[in-house]
Amino acid sequence: MNKTYRITDCSLFRLIVFVIVPLIILIRCAMQPTSYITGIVITMGIYIVLAASLNLINGFSGMFSMGHAAFMAIGAYIAAFFTLAPQVKENMTPGLPAWLINLQIPLAPALLIGGAAAALVALIVGFPVVRTKGHYLSVVTLALIVVVRAVIDNQGDITHGSRGLTGLPAKSTILSVYIAVVVTLFVLYRITHSDYGRGLIAMRDDPVAAQTLGINLVKKKISCFAISAFFAGIGGGLWGHYLTTISASNFYFSKSFDIVEMSIIGGMFSLSGSIPGAMFYTIVPEFLAPLESGFNLGGIRLPTMFGLSNIIMAVLLIVLIIFRGQGIMGTSEIILDTWFSKDTYLAPFRKEEYQRLAGVFRKKSS
C-alpha cells in the first residue's frame, strides 16, 4: 500500500503536539501556582469547559443558545453554598437552611451539585425555550440571564444581593481545572459519538427527516439543553472558585457573549474547537493589553487608550467570521480523536509509526 501520509496523520506527531507538549506546560504551571501565566492557563481551562458545553448545543443540536452565563451563575452560586465555611455563611447568607450552613464539602461534589442544579433549571425552562426557533430561541435564552441576575440581586439573605459572595476557597488549581477539562471533553466526545449524538446531528441537519426516523425532537432538544447546562454549571463553579469573589455582574451578557465568541472562533461544529477558541481568547488579549498603555508608532507617542484590546478583538472576530465562518477547527475533531484514542498512546511502542514519521519528513526534503 502506497498511501501518502500527512504529518497530522502520524500518531506519534499527534502524541507529541496534542498530549506531551500541553502536559509539560501544565506541569510547569502546576509547579508555580502563583505565577501570572498559571492564572491565564487556569482561565483557559475553565473557558474550554464552557465553550465545549456550548458547542454541544450550538454546534450539534442546531439550537443557538446565548444563555450560558445564566447556567454558570447557578452552578457557581450553588457550588459556593457547599464550599464556603459555615461561619462565613452565617454572616453572608443567613437565609440558607441550617443544615446547609453547617455543611462544608470538597470541591468536586460541590461542582457536581452545582452542575445538577443548572441542569435542573434547564429542564424546567427547557419546555418553553425549545418551543421557539432560531433567533427567538437566542433572545429567550438572553432573557434567562436577565431573570437569573434579577433573582440573585434581590434574594439578599440567600445570595448576599449585588454585593456578591466573598471568601470562596481558591480551589480551582491547574490540577482540578484540567481534570474537569478532560472529564468534560471525554463525556461530550462520547455523547457526540453515540446514538444520541448522531440523532442530535440528524436533528440539526434536517429536523423533519430526523423526526420521520423516530427521533423525538422535543425530548432531544430539552435533554441536550440540560446536558449543556450541566457542564456550564460546572464551568461556572470552577470560575467562582478561581475568582473567589462572585456577584451576578460576573455572569451577565458580556460573559455569555465571550463564551459564544470563543465557541465561534474555535469552530462550533467541533468539540475540539473549544480548545483553540479558548486559547485565542485568553492569549491574544495578553499581547494586546500592553498597547492600551500607549506605544510608539513611527516616532509618534500614542496616548493610553482603555478598551483598545477589546476593540482589536472585536475587529479580529468580524474578520475571522467573514473569511473563515466555520472557525479554526471547522468540523475536525483531531485533538479529541488524539486524546481519546488508544493508538496515540501505543504509538511510541510501534516501529511503523517511526517509519511513517520519517517518511513524511523524507518526502518534504526531497
Added chain:
Amino acid sequence: MINSAYFMSMLISGLKLGSIYAIVAIGYSIVYGILRLINFAHGDIMTIGVYIILMLMNQAGVPIPAALLISVAFSVGVGLLIERLAYRPLRDASEETTLISSLAVSALLQNMLQMVFSAQRQPFMLPEALRTTHKIGIVNLSTINIITFISTAIFLVILHLVLTKTRIGTAMRACSENLRAARLMGVNVNRVVMTAFAIGSGLAVIAGFLLAGEYKTVYPSLGFVPGLKAFCAAVIGGIGSLGGAVTGAFIIGIAEMLFAGLVPTTMTAYRDAFVFLLMVIVLLFRPNGLFGGSETARS
C-alpha cells in the same frame, strides 16, 4: 387603595416609555424583516447619537434641534458604515454568523465609546424649558413628554406613508416578504438594506435623546438593555410587522411601568426580568408574536 391620579401618571409614564421603545423597535423590525438579522448594535448606535448630542451641546454650545440633526446625520453614517463593513460581506452566511457579527460590532462600539468618552457616567440634563410640567386634567405632563408623544405619532405616520406610497417602501416590503424573489424581480437589495439601516439608525438617535432625557445620565452601555427590550417589543408584536412592533412596544412600556408602580417595592427590582418573562409567555402561546403570521420557509 390606589388612587386614580397615581394610576394615570403610571399609565402616562408607560405610554412615554412605550413611545420610545416603539421608535427603537421599528428599526429592529425593519432590519430583521429584510435580513433576518438581530442587529445588537442598534442600541449602541442610539448611545453614539446621545454622546454626539451631549458633546455638541456642552462643548460647542449648539442648540438642541441642530445638535439633534447633526447627530442623526452622523449616526446614519455610522449605521451605513457598519452595514457595509460587517454585515454585507455576510449576506449569504448563516443566521448565527450574522448574529455574532452584530454582537462583535456592539462590543466594538461600546469599547470605542468608552475609549473616547471614558466609562464614567455623565449627566445629561435637558434644558429647563423642556422639563416644565403642565397640569392637564388630573395628570402632570412635562413639555418633553408632549413632544415625545407628538413626535412618535408623526414618525409613525411618515414611516407608514413611506412604506406604502413610495417606490423604495414597496421594495422594502417586497424584500421582507421574500428577499430572493424581490431580487429576481429587479429590486436593488443593497439599496433597500441601506435605506432600512438609515431609517433605523436615525430613529434610534431620536429615541436615545428621549431616553437619556429620561435617565438624566449617559454611559457607554446605555443603549444595550433598552435596545434588547425594544427587540422584545418587536418580537411580542410579531417581528417584521410595523404595527406589531408599535403595539408590542406600548404593551411592554405600559406593562413595565404598571409593574414598577403597582407591585410592592421589594419586587420592583424584577422590572427588567418581568419584561423578558412577558416576552417568553407571549412566545409560548404565539411563537410568531401577536401579529406575526405563520413563518413560511424562506430561501
